[in-house]
Amino acid sequence: MKQYHLVLLAFPSIALSACDGGGGGDPLRPDGGSTPEPTVTYHRDVAPLVARECLSCHVEGGIGPFALDTYARLVEQSEFVLPAVMAGYMPPWMPDPDCRVFEHQRQLSAAERQVFEQWVAEDMPEGDPATAPPPPPAPPAFTATHVARMTQEYLPDARVPDDYRCFLLDHTFERDSFLVGRNVVPGAGALVHHVLVYGVPPEMVATIEGADAAEDGPGYTCFGGPVPTAMETRGGALGLVGMGGWVPGALPVVEREGRGVYIPAGSRIVMQVHYNLLGNEPAADRTEYHMRITEDAPAQLATTFPTVILDLNIAAGRAENPHRAVFRNYRSDALNLTGLMPHMHLLGRQISLHRVPAAGAAEDHECLIDVPRWSFGWQESYAVRRDDAMTIAPGEGLELFCNYDNSPTNQPVINGTRVEPRDVTWGEGTLDEMCLLYVQHETPWTGTPPARGCDAAADCLAGCTSGDAECLLSCEGLAGGCRICVMESTLGCARDTCLAAYAPAAACFQTCLLSFAVVGGSFDRCMAAECPEGTWPRARDCVERVVEAGTCDARLTACGISR
Amino acid sequence: MRHLALTLGLVALAGPARAHGPAPVALEVLAHDGRAPLALRTSVGLAVARGDGTYAYVCPARWDGNELALAAGARDGRDLLVHSAGAAYLSRDGGCTFAPLTDGSLYVMAAASTGQGFLLVAEDASASGPRRSRLFEVSDGVLEELPLALPGAVDGALGIPGGWLVAGHAPVGFVAGPDGVLATFETSASWITPRALDAGDLWLRVAGADGVILARVGAGEVELTAPSARLVGGPIRLDGRWLALLDGALHAFEDGAWHLEGELPWTCLQSYEGRHFACGLEALWELAPGAPVPAAVAAFSFSQLAPPDACGEPATRAACGREWAHFGGEAGWLDAPPATRPGEPRGATPGSGDGCAASSTPPRGSLALVVALAAFASARSRRAMQRASRVATRGPARRCSS
Numbered sequence: 001m002k003q004y005h006l007v008l009l010a011f012p013s014i015a016l017s018a019c020d021g022g023g024g025g026d027p028l029r030p031d032g033g034s035t036p037e038p039t040v041t042y043h044r045d046v047a048p049l050v051a052r053e054c055l056s057c058h059v060e061g062g063i064g065p066f067a068l069d070t071y072a073r074l075v076e077q078s079e080f081v082l083p084a085v086m087a088g089y090m091p092p093w094m095p096d097p098d099c100r101v102f103e104h105q106r107q108l109s110a111a112e113r114q115v116f117e118q119w120v121a122e123d124m125p126e127g128d129p130a131t132a133p134p135p136p137p138a139p140p141a142f143t144a145t146h147v148a149r150m151t152q153e154y155l156p157d158a159r160v161p162d163d164y165r166c167f168l169l170d171h172t173f174e175r176d177s178f179l180v181g182r183n184v185v186p187g188a189g190a191l192v193h194h195v196l197v198y199g200v201p202p203e204m205v206a207t208i209e210g211a212d213a214a215e216d217g218p219g220y221t222c223f224g225g226p227v228p229t230a231m232e233t234r235g236g237a238l239g240l241v242g243m244g245g246w247v248p249g250a251l252p253v254v255e256r257e258g259r260g261v262y263i264p265a266g267s268r269i270v271m272q273v274h275y276n277l278l279g280n281e282p283a284a285d286r287t288e289y290h291m292r293i294t295e296d297a298p299a300q301l302a303t304t305f306p307t308v309i310l311d312l313n314i315a316a317g318r319a320e321n322p323h324r325a326v327f328r329n330y331r332s333d334a335l336n337l338t339g340l341m342p343h344m345h346l347l348g349r350q351i352s353l354h355r356v357p358a359a360g361a362a363e364d365h366e367c368l369i370d371v372p373r374w375s376f377g378w379q380e381s382y383a384v385r386r387d388d389a390m391t392i393a394p395g396e397g398l399e400l401f402c403n404y405d406n407s408p409t410n411q412p413v414i415n416g417t418r419v420e421p422r423d424v425t426w427g428e429g430t431l432d433e434m435c436l437l438y439v440q441h442e443t444p445w446t447g448t449p450p451a452r453g454c455d456a457a458a459d460c461l462a463g464c465t466s467g468d469a470e471c472l473l474s475c476e477g478l479a480g481g482c483r484i485c486v487m488e489s490t491l492g493c494a495r496d497t498c499l500a501a502y503a504p505a506a507a508c509f510q511t512c513l514l515s516f517a518v519v520g521g522s523f524d525r526c527m528a529a530e531c532p533e534g535t536w537p538r539a540r541d542c543v544e545r546v547v548e549a550g551t552c553d554a555r556l557t558a559c560g561i562s563r
Numbered sequence: 564m565r566h567l568a569l570t571l572g573l574v575a576l577a578g579p580a581r582a583h584g585p586a587p588v589a590l591e592v593l594a595h596d597g598r599a600p601l602a603l604r605t606s607v608g609l610a611v612a613r614g615d616g617t618y619a620y621v622c623p624a625r626w627d628g629n630e631l632a633l634a635a636g637a638r639d640g641r642d643l644l645v646h647s648a649g650a651a652y653l654s655r656d657g658g659c660t661f662a663p664l665t666d667g668s669l670y671v672m673a674a675a676s677t678g679q680g681f682l683l684v685a686e687d688a689s690a691s692g693p694r695r696s697r698l699f700e701v702s703d704g705v706l707e708e709l710p711l712a713l714p715g716a717v718d719g720a721l722g723i724p725g726g727w728l729v730a731g732h733a734p735v736g737f738v739a740g741p742d743g744v745l746a747t748f749e750t751s752a753s754w755i756t757p758r759a760l761d762a763g764d765l766w767l768r769v770a771g772a773d774g775v776i777l778a779r780v781g782a783g784e785v786e787l788t789a790p791s792a793r794l795v796g797g798p799i800r801l802d803g804r805w806l807a808l809l810d811g812a813l814h815a816f817e818d819g820a821w822h823l824e825g826e827l828p829w830t831c832l833q834s835y836e837g838r839h840f841a842c843g844l845e846a847l848w849e850l851a852p853g854a855p856v857p858a859a860v861a862a863f864s865f866s867q868l869a870p871p872d873a874c875g876e877p878a879t880r881a882a883c884g885r886e887w888a889h890f891g892g893e894a895g896w897l898d899a900p901p902a903t904r905p906g907e908p909r910g911a912t913p914g915s916g917d918g919c920a921a922s923s924t925p926p927r928g929s930l931a932l933v934v935a936l937a938a939f940a941s942a943r944s945r946r947a948m949q950r951a952s953r954v955a956t957r958g959p960a961r962r963c964s965s
Binding site for chain 1: 586588590606629631632633646647648649672673694718719753754756768770771772775793794796808811830831842843844881882884885887888889891892893895897898
């Protein structure tokens with residue numbers, strides 16, 4: 001393959017043009033002496049709002065394109081900043097506050113925007129620094145018990161505007177632990193646009209180490225996530241442990257008192273970093289992950305599951321492509337939601353999550369989160385406020401809604417090339433789409449670590465008096481990967497034989513397969529509640545006969561389940 | 564079920580990404596006066612030449628705010644047609660103001676320049692059932708429907724010397740021009756658009772389940788030409804050869820297939836009235852006929868882009884300011900005045916080209932620039948230019964008296 005090399009032969013001479021670079025004075029500078037006493041000043045009224053909402057990004061060396069940390073700098077950029085603030089465009093915040101207000105909402109109230117408006121109307125007076133209100137109390141300093149680091153510095157790839165890279169960090173959990181606080185400390189602050197951190201349980205460490213070893217240099221390329229598609233097997237990746245992330249402006253996270261994320265002994269940490277090189281020279285990065293870890297069991301475990309619509313059909317040229325799915329809670333306990341994190345790619349227009357009442361209940365749907373104008377560039381996770389209760393009782397559900405615009409005039413530009421419409425389905429590439437919303441919830445710590453692999457299945461079988469298939473499909477507490485394995489090894493295994501029995505229950509199959517895979521609980525209970533009367537027992541009996549005949553034993557064994 | 568298992572596995576790994584927008588890039592020349600582009604479509608809006616070597620930023624707020632809108636330009640660069648979200652908007656003053664061209668009864672799917680006017684492809688907005696396209700000619704700002712029966716719905720349009728072409732896929736693949744249907748063919752494609760016509764070869768871009776493929780139409784036959792790609796630029800005909808970008812790599816068409824020529828930092832290939840252009844992350848290049856590809860001349864660079872002119876209603880002007888800050892802030896355009904020649908760094912000409920006053924010097928000097936491009940070099944030079952711009956930024960913002 002030919003490679004071409006840049007030879008710049010000449011630059012043109014500089015043409016002259018006439019411009020008044022300052023004549024008429026600088027209208028951005030207020031003439032404080034000729035105006036009445038200002039009612040709004042920078043130091044007293046504006047600076048506190050700027051500090052609260054802007055300076056986590058707009059500081060020298062920060063990821064914001066310009067600094068706003070002094071009066072002069074704010075005035076210098078006011079032509080651009082103030083219209084954006086007054087229009088509500090900045091600070092960026094996607095969820096509709098009429099649906100839900102989350103923790104750390106980055107939004108100015110109407111009254112606060114009016115402060116900016118008045119300040120501009122009065123020619124942006126600086127005021128007296130002595131009138132500045134006392135700064136709000138600083139949040140308590142984050143104290144880490146452990147720091148995990150990249151094993152060496154990484155120089156982002158200058159050939160692409162966006163470099164997505166995964167790194168296996170240098171920390172190994174020697175004992176079962178609970179993560180109760182976390183903080184990402186970016187190395188090259190102007191380049192790092194997001195960081196996602198995952199715990200890698202012992203059974204997956206070799207896979208991640210293999211991915212790391214397969215590519216030269218520190219870390220390895222990973223757009224969709226830390227496990228390369230080719231290395232993914234039988235849903236095992238559901239076993240990764242979410243350990244949080246970081247976006248510009250993010251603060252250290254300390255779990256509520258008595259709540260922690262379980263990390264099994266032998267786990268390691270993999271970190272995905274998105275470097276955005278637009279407007280910045282590549283610089284070596286060594287981002288750190290600071291943790292507060294305890295071995296004392298908490299009262300509540302924080303765990304995450306993804307609500308997802310995989311069957312996306314986004315037609316070329318079509319502006320409206322709505323997709324909707326309901327995930328029912330057929331666990332025996334309520335889900336207490338503590339955080340939500342929506343995710344779509346570049347054609348996404350709207351994503352929302354609603355609580356839907358139990359079948360037959362007359363309640364309205366309750367909005368949990370609504371992002372009416374999705375923007376790939378401003379996605380992040382949202383923490384439920386402490387004074388808000390998001391509870392999904394048994395039988396209730398979560399309705400996920402995603403809409404996509406695949407019309408000719410909503411096609412993205414990817415690495416400089418404008419895309420044209422084509423039929424789009426689910427995938428992790430930038431030309432594919434996703435409809436995905438991570439749900440974080442808390443469950444009481446029972447004294448027993450969460451199930452891993454299919455260990456819990458053996459306990460269910462041992463204590464069960466019904467048939468093995470019914471027993472497994474009623475078994476609560478199975479790990480995510482095991483639930484999928486159980487469905488494949490029973491329902492999937494018996495499909496050809498039982499197709500006629502499945503047919504009358506097709507719609508409830510769809511609901512309960514997804515609900516069981518994603519939310520957990522009892523597949524059997526879901527089918528009993530959701531299917532037309534009598535249809536599920538007939539289908540279940542058929543599956544039971546196939547399983548009892550030993551037809552599915554090899555598949556069950558591959559899951560780690562012995563009948 | 565296995566599919567479910569595998570995909571759910573991926574779901575768990577699908578790490579959300581965060582970027583605040585892709586790098587601005589030129590996408591298409593809309594009008595050219597034989598010396599320099601008069602109007603361009605970019606990924607952040609339009610750019611219209613001001614006559615002093617700089618380009619005014621024509622912000623999306625002047626239509627519906629969609630920077631991804633499609634556009635076509637009349638030859639003189641004064642008439643500009645933009646369509647977005649099914650609506651069309653026409654500017655007759657070089658992009659300063661836009662007025663709606665269609666009402667809500669039509670959903671515009673495509674448009675093309677016919678030289679002095681435009682072809683508009685639309686569907687009835689309230690129609691249900693199979694798509695059915697209607698064609699309109701836009702001349703002197705007036706919309707007139709063309710009585711042409713088509714075998715299917717139109718996906719895309721292409722302006723060609725003296726006319727236009729349209730193509731589509733539903734229910735059959737077809738190509739049509741002002742004189743009627745040129746070819747029909749069975750296809751499972753999901754989107755078909757016309758891309759180029761020269762030397763008797765008509766090229767279509769055909770998107771299907773397996774990616775995008777270029778198809779050659781000749782003598783009523785449709786020939787799919789391997790390989791398929793995810794992203795396709797061109798093709799263009801230069802020095803007797805057809806060239807295309809397939810997934811960012813330059814390919815030449817020989818012996819019925821596309822053959823790899825090399826990797827270039829190019830993101831589009833386009834022909835405009837006998838001229839040939841390539842987009843890059845920092846600039847638009849004009850390819851030099853007779854010289855070995857990739858010999859090229861810088862024809863436009865974002866360093867020439869000036870803030871939007873004060874056009875239209877105050878609310879539109881304010882929205883334009885926001886868009887300029889949004890796109891320009893991240894790209895480093897806010898701090899220094901624009902250059903007057905492509906390839907020149909922003910802020911390199913003291914007192915020049917922040918849009919207030921103009922020298923009468925056209926950017927002819929830039930056309931003498933001949934560069935050979937290198938893979939990966941573009942991004943580095945872009946950053947170097949931005950860095951240079953930022954060095955010169957510390958003073959207070961300047962304004963021009965008019």
